[in-house]
Structure formats: C-alpha cells, structure tokens
Amino acid sequence: MLYLDAVAYLIFLGAIGYYFITTLQWYSYKPRRAVFHHTKSWWNFVYFLIPFVLYEFAQAVSGFGWVAVLAYLPLLYFWYKGLDKKLVFTGRVKRFYAALYFFAIFILLVFGLKSVIIPIILAFAASAMMEKILFEGFKRRAKQKLVAMEQMSVVGVTASYGKTSIKNMIAHLLAKRYKTYATPRSVNTFGGVIKDINEDLPADTQVYVVEMGARSEGDIAEIATFVNPHYAIVGKIGPAHIEYFRTLENIRNTKMEILQSDRLVEAWVDQSAKIKPTETIHIFGQDIKNIEATLEGTSFELDGVRYKANILGAFNATNLAAAIKVAKAFGLDDAEIAEGLATLKPVAHRLERIDAGGKLILDDSFNGNIDGMMASFELCATYSGRKVVITPGLVEVDEALNREVAKKINAIFDLVIVTGDLNYPIFKEEIDPNKLKKLSSKEKMQEMLINETKPGDLILFANDAPSFI
Numbered sequence: 001m002l003y004l005d006a007v008a009y010l011i012f013l014g015a016i017g018y019y020f021i022t023t024l025q026w027y028s029y030k031p032r033r034a035v036f037h038h039t040k041s042w043w044n045f046v047y048f049l050i051p052f053v054l055y056e057f058a059q060a061v062s063g064f065g066w067v068a069v070l071a072y073l074p075l076l077y078f079w080y081k082g083l084d085k086k087l088v089f090t091g092r093v094k095r096f097y098a099a100l101y102f103f104a105i106f107i108l109l110v111f112g113l114k115s116v117i118i119p120i121i122l123a124f125a126a127s128a129m130m131e132k133i134l135f136e137g138f139k140r141r142a143k144q145k146l147v148a149m150e151q152m153s154v155v156g157v158t159a160s161y162g163k164t165s166i167k168n169m170i171a172h173l174l175a176k177r178y179k180t181y182a183t184p185r186s187v188n189t190f191g192g193v194i195k196d197i198n199e200d201l202p203a204d205t206q207v208y209v210v211e212m213g214a215r216s217e218g219d220i221a222e223i224a225t226f227v228n229p230h231y232a233i234v235g236k237i238g239p240a241h242i243e244y245f246r247t248l249e250n251i252r253n254t255k256m257e258i259l260q261s262d263r264l265v266e267a268w269v270d271q272s273a274k275i276k277p278t279e280t281i282h283i284f285g286q287d288i289k290n291i292e293a294t295l296e297g298t299s300f301e302l303d304g305v306r307y308k309a310n311i312l313g314a315f316n317a318t319n320l321a322a323a324i325k326v327a328k329a330f331g332l333d334d335a336e337i338a339e340g341l342a343t344l345k346p347v348a349h350r351l352e353r354i355d356a357g358g359k360l361i362l363d364d365s366f367n368g369n370i371d372g373m374m375a376s377f378e379l380c381a382t383y384s385g386r387k388v389v390i391t392p393g394l395v396e397v398d399e400a401l402n403r404e405v406a407k408k409i410n411a412i413f414d415l416v417i418v419t420g421d422l423n424y425p426i427f428k429e430e431i432d433p434n435k436l437k438k439l440s441s442k443e444k445m446q447e448m449l450i451n452e453t454k455p456g457d458l459i460l461f462a463n464d465a466p467s468f469i
Contacts, residue, residue, distance in 0.1 A: 008066035009114040010104065012055055015069075015076050017100050019047045020120055022087040026468055028189070028215070029092070029128070037243060039395070039422055040468060047079055052116055059114065084442055085466040092131050099123035135191065139226075142197040146227065152205050154227050155326060158212040158220055158258045159235025159270070160251060161369035162319045163188060165347050166235050167211045169323035173340040174330055178206040186366075188213030190222045207330070214254050215244050221257035231329060232258045232267040233322045236285075236315070240369050241396050268325050270318065284321060291317045293379060295353070295360070305334055309341040312351040312362070315375040349464075351376055358455030360385075365464035368394060370401050373462055374408060381412045383458045388415040390439070391462035393423030406430035413460075415452060420465055442467070 023044070027033035038044060051072045059065035080086065087093065100123035107113050146152075157167045164186050171182035183196050188211040201208065212223045224232075234255050237248070245251045252273055259267055259281065269275060271285035289301040293314035300307060300317040302324060309320055320341070327337050346352045349366035360383070364376050373394065380387050389409055393402045402423045409416055410431045418427050419439045427436060439448055453459055 004066055005063065005114075006108070008069045009108075010101070012051075012065070012069040012072065013100065013104055013116055013119065014097070015073060016048060016051060016116065017097065017120055017123070018087065019076060019079075020124075021093055021096050022083075023468075024124075025087060025090075025093070026085065026466075029131075031124075033215075033244075038468075043079075043468070047076060051075070055116065065114070082441070083467050085468065092127055095130055096123050096127040099126040135194070138194050138198055142194045143226070145197055145201065149201075149203065149205065153207045153231070153330075154229040155207060155209045156212055156224055156227065156229030156232045156258050156261070157209065157235070158214075158233070158255050160238040160240040160255070161236045161367075161372055162315070163211050163213060163235065164366075165316065165350055166233055166319045166322050167209050168347050169320060169344060170233070170326050171207075171209045172344050173323055173327040173332065173337060174207050174209075176336050176340050177332060178330065179204055180207045180209065181205045182209035183211050186213075187211065190219070190226070193223055193227065212258055214257075215241060217245075217250060217254050218257070220254055221260050224258045224260050225262075228261045228263050229258070230261075230263055230265045231326055232261065232264060233326065234258060234267070234269040234273055235322060236270050236318060236369075236371060237272045238369060238371060239397055239401065242398065243396050266329055268322055270322075282325075284325060285318055288317050288321050293317075293375070295379065295382060307338065307341055309344050311344060311346050312353060312379060313372065313375045314378070315372050316351075349461075351379075359453060360458045362458070362460045365461040368396075368463045368465075370394060370397065370405070373405060376460060376462060377408050377412050380458055380460050386415070386454075386457045387413045387460070388417070388453055388457055389413045389460045389462055390417045390419060390445075391460075392418065392420040392465040393427065394463065395422060395465050399426060402426045403430055410435075417448065417452070420467075422465065 023034045023038070024031065027037065035044065051068065055065050055068040058068045100119050103122045104119040107115050107118060155170055157163055157170065159166065167182050171180050174180045181202055183193060187193065187196055193210060210223065210227050210229065212220045214220045237252050237255055239248060245254065256273065264280060267281045268284045269281060271283050277283045287302060291300040291314050292298070295312065297308060297310040298312065298314065298316050302321050307320065307324065311320065324337055349363050351367065352363040354361040354363060362376065362380070367373060367376065393405055403426055406427045407430050414435060416427065416431050416435050417437045417439050418424050419442065424438055439445065
C-alpha cells in the first residue's frame with residue numbers, strides 16, 4: 001500500500017506539474033500573467049486548485065490519495081487533447097521537471113512528506129534561477145557578436161499593429177541591394193532576439209531588421225538599448241494588449257522606447273503617436289494619399305509617387321510607406337522600390353489570398369487588431385458573392401471594441417462562425433440569429449467548411465486564438 005501511495009504521489013505531481021508549467025509557458029513564465037490575465041481562469045481551479053485540494057483531502061482523511069489521482073488523470077488527458085498549443089519540452093521545461101522530482105524525493109525521504117506545492121514552487125524557482133544564469137551567458141555572447149559586426153546597420157521596428165509585416169517589407173526591399181536578415185516569424189521578445197543573434201544571424205549581414213514587441217513598460221527599451229538600431233520605425237499605435245498596459249498613453253510611451261538608441265540616425269513615427277517631429281524623428285501617415293484597396297492588391301501615393309503591391313488591405317498602405325521610407329534612407333531609388341514591391345508577398349496568415357475549390361479564402365488569422373480587422377471587412381464588402389467570416393473576435397481588448405466588430409460583421413457577412421467562448425455572448429447579442437453559428441472545437445473546422453460553405457463563397461478567417469484563450 002505504501003508503494004502504491006508513493007507511485008500515485010509521483011504520478012500526480014508530474015501531472016499537475018504539467019498543467020502548471022504549460023500554463024506558465026503560454027504566459028512567458030510570468031506567474032502573475034498566468035493567474036491574473038488567464039482568459040480561462042476557471043481552468044486554474046478545475047485542473048490545478050480543486051485536484052490539489054481533493055488529493056490532499058483524500059490523503060489526510062483516508063490515505064487513499066491514489067483515488068483522487070485516478071480521477072484527475074483522465075480529466076487532465078481530455079484537457080490536453082483539446083489543446084492546440086501544447087507544451088514544448090524546451091531545456092527550461094526539462095530542468096523544471098528534473099528539479100521537481102529532486103525536491104519531491106528529497107522532501108519525501110528526509111521529512112516523510114508527500115508535498116505537492118512545495119516541490120512545484122522550489123522547482124520553478126530553481127529553473128528560473130538557472131534560466132537567468134544561462135541567459136546572462138547567452139546575452140554576453142550575443143553582444144560580442146554584435147560588437148564584432150560593427151559595419152552592420154540595424155533597423156528596429158515596433159507598432160501595436162503590423163510589426164511583422166513592416167519588418168518583412170523592409171527586409172524584402174533592402175534585399176535588392178544589401179545582404180539583409182530579419183528576425184524570423186513573429187520573434188520580438190528580448191530572449192527571442194538574443195537567441196536569433198546567437199544562432200541564426202549570418203556573420204556577413206549588412207542590414208539586420210529587428211522586430212520589437214512588448215507586454216509591459218521597459219520591454220522595448222531592453223531590446224533597443226541592446227541592439228542599438230541606426231534606424232527605427234514606430235508603426236500604428238492602438239489598444240493592442242490594453243489589459244497589460246491599462247492606458248493608450250502607456251502603450252505609446254512603451255513603443256517610443258525604441259528611440260533609446262545610442263546610434264539612432266533617423267526614425268519614422270506613425271501619426272497615431274501624436275508626437276512632435278525633430279531633425280531625426282519624422283512623422284508619417286498623413287503623407288499617404290489616394291489609397292485604393294481591392295481583392296487584387298493595394299496602391300497609394302507617397303511623396304508624389306504612386307506605388308502598388310499585391311498586398312491586400314488598405315491599412316497596409318501605412319506599413320508599405322514605412323518600408324519605402326527606410327528603403328530610401330538606404331539609397332534605393334523609386335525604380336528599385338517598385339521592382340521590389342512587384343515581387344512582395346504577404347506575410348502568411350495576414351490577409352493572405354487563397355483560391356481553392358471555387359472559393360476565395362482570405363486568411364487573416366494572424367491579424368488581431370481593430371484597424372486591420374475593420375479594413376479586412378471593408379475589403380470583403382467589395383465582393384459580390386456570399387460572404388462568410390470565421391473569427392473569435394478580438395482578444396486582449398475591451399468589450400466596446402468587440403461590439404464594434406460584431407456590428408460591422410453583421411452588416412457585411414451572410415454567415416458568421418464564432419470560434420471559442422471568449423466573445424460569443426457579445427456576438428450573440430449583436431448578430432442576427434439566423435446567420436450566427438458557433439464552432440465548438442477547431443477539430444471540426446474542416447467538417448464545418450464542407451457543410452456550411454460552397455463554391456463562389458468568400459471565406460475570411462479573421463483573427464485566431466489558441467484554445468487557452
């Protein structure tokens with residue numbers, strides 16, 4: 001019986017530890033975010049707190065903690081099966097588990113206690129400390145590499161919306177003349193940039209384009225003072241991640257941290273920042289004229305020149321203009337820029353057009369901001385056929401913005417499919433019942449598309465959210 005009890009304890013510890021470390025990984029290993037900003041906070045009760053209390057109660061009253069374990073394992077398994085963003089077993093996670101079982105066995109052998117919370121806390125603290133020690137080494141190595149590449153120019157990019165698109169546009173245009181490298185995908189944290197420099201930044205790079213994101217004040221300053229960009233872009237500023245920053249002013253101030261560079265030559269800041277220009281800091285956006293956005297592409301005038309790209313969405317005129325300004329600062333002429341724009345492709349899942357099975361699909365699943373979403377709706381409104389939208393709505397914004405989104409959707413689309421529970425109550429209030437459907441699980445997406453759509457339909461995937469949101 002003692003053997004069974006010990007085995008059940010170690011299994012339960014590993015299982016509840018799995019929930020714990022998975023949740024922390026989603027929220028960048030920040031316990032405060034996992035507790036206070038978890039959209040499905042009830043998960044913390046159902047999969048952590050209640051099972052812990054039941055296990056401790058069963059152990060204390062009858063010594064049959066293994067019964068609670070048998071009940072918890074299938075519950076956790078079905079939770080795991082429903083996730084679309086499962087735990088990645090990084091070095092940090094492996095160190096957490098090694099420390100978890102070390103402390104658990106130590107406490108069991110020395111004190112005779114089958115503790116759950118203490119090993120988890122100690123393991124997290126130990127793994128965090130080890131991570132900090134290792135990170136300091138990674139940071140020194142990255143700094144040394146940057147210092148050795150003193151001839152390389154660095155372009156920093158930040159915005160509430162469109163950071164990745166602007167970064168890729170700049171890199172594409174500059175590649176016409178320079179050996180250019182950009183941070184991959186949506187890598188935009190300090191740790192991600194450090195890792196990118198150490199592992200992937202080519203030694204012969206002439207221009208390094210760095211995307212910078214933030215969840216709190218100081219995040220961008222940390223990156224900017226490390227890579228010290230020569231040129232900087234601050235794109236559109238809006239209420240993205242407002243629940244972290246609380247006010248638009250805090251968001252603006254955080255984005256402006258990109259200007260804290262010792263070697264800043266020139267910067268372009270979107271007019272939404274509402275700052276005064278200087279000799280080196282220019283305001284842009286107001287100089288973009290006559291935007292034409294269709295399902296074939298986007299064109300606009302900038303400084304008396306008309307530019308065109310096969311990129312969808314009127315909002316992308318601002319992103320393209322930012323890239324053009326940087327390209328001109330690096331000496332590219334209008335002909336080179338036009339040639340680059342002609343071969344520019346959209347970032348995957350950002351108003352990416354796909355023609356399949358007689359259906360026109362616009363994949364905008366990586367676009368989670370109000371301006372971009374509204375622009376995608378306007379674009380869809382130009383389509384003469386049946387229009388379908390699949391969306392969870394906006395995340396990390398206030399209710400008013402989602403009501404605005406729902407009303408716009410109701411005015412344009414013939415079928416509205418809502419994914420997830422987060423904003424469904426709002427959509428249910430604002431959208432005609434005869435056109436509203438709810439997708440209970442992403443696993444049923446293909447079945448739903450077959451049953452609910454037909455050739456000739458336009459299908460917009462507007463934003464996406466992992467199952468934990």
